[in-house]
Amino acid sequence: MFYPTKDDGDTWYASWDTNPRTLADGDRDPQDSRFLYTNGSPAISLFIEDDGHARVNDASVCTSIRLWVEHENTDSWKNTEMTVYGKRVNLADDIQLRARSNHTTTATENCQFGNYHVVWNDVGKFSQVEVEVTHPIYMRYIRQTQTPWVGFTNNVYAGYKQITRDVGDKVHVEGYYNPSIDDQSQWVKQTEFWFDGKNIQSMNPRIDDIAVYQNCLGKGERLCEDLNANTLYRKPGRWCWLRVNNVDKFNFRRFSIREIDAG
Numbered sequence: 001m002f003y004p005t006k007d008d009g010d011t012w013y014a015s016w017d018t019n020p021r022t023l024a025d026g027d028r029d030p031q032d033s034r035f036l037y038t039n040g041s042p043a044i045s046l047f048i049e050d051d052g053h054a055r056v057n058d059a060s061v062c063t064s065i066r067l068w069v070e071h072e073n074t075d076s077w078k079n080t081e082m083t084v085y086g087k088r089v090n091l092a093d094d095i096q097l098r099a100r101s102n103h104t105t106t107a108t109e110n111c112q113f114g115n116y117h118v119v120w121n122d123v124g125k126f127s128q129v130e131v132e133v134t135h136p137i138y139m140r141y142i143r144q145t146q147t148p149w150v151g152f153t154n155n156v157y158a159g160y161k162q163i164t165r166d167v168g169d170k171v172h173v174e175g176y177y178n179p180s181i182d183d184q185s186q187w188v189k190q191t192e193f194w195f196d197g198k199n200i201q202s203m204n205p206r207i208d209d210i211a212v213y214q215n216c217l218g219k220g221e222r223l224c225e226d227l228n229a230n231t232l233y234r235k236p237g238r239w240c241w242l243r244v245n246n247v248d249k250f251n252f253r254r255f256s257i258r259e260i261d262a263g
Helices: 207-216
Strands: 011-013 021-023 027-029 032-039 046-048 053-070 080-088 094-101 115-121 126-134 137-141 158-167 170-178 188-195 200-202 239-259
Touching: 021 027, 080 094, 094 158, 115 158, 115 170, 115 188, 126 170, 126 188, 137 207
Parallel strands: none
Antiparallel strands: 011 239, 021 046, 027 032, 032 053, 046 053, 053 239, 080 158, 080 239, 094 115, 094 239, 115 126, 126 137, 137 200, 158 170, 170 188
């Protein structure tokens, strides 16, 4: 815990120590209605064990898996500290922690703010802060976007922490890494960025990005009308969530989210 929990702030801790169960794409956890699981293609299940861990384990590579946590009041995750320990068993390209999100896979929720997120990328051995303005339009900051990261060590749990909070008139996003699940002294700040609404730029847009941009003009949260201004998203979001790409075997422990005070 880097920042104390806000007085009366919402907290969520994974309930993975009783009643083994299996979640398929789109399932809510029967033991925790705030926890939602989705996956890309092909379908891959999430197995929740009774010893405190959850895992995906499949013979084929899935494009992505996503572990969603809804705020107790549906739409109020704002200043948050999110932590998880992950272990790659065989294959995974990256792990991402995403905050303040109003994006889901539901088509009716387009044109809402996507998320602030930190990615630890094993392919390029870097970590990075990004903002998804609205799905799938991503923005990166203008200065060097990547900081070195050692990458996954197979069959070893490591810690990942993402902190998103308002500090004055900016949004500060931090990413931390710990190579050990047992030694809390090894947490290191991996990457950070101070969003002020003017210091980012769009990645090279795809044709479907342009179509989304045009479709969302004047709709939803109106984030596409001025991308530079609207990337400084100061409102709360419905979800905090975790994503792993190109994965077939991966384990998770100690997933938690806590509301913290603004800076």
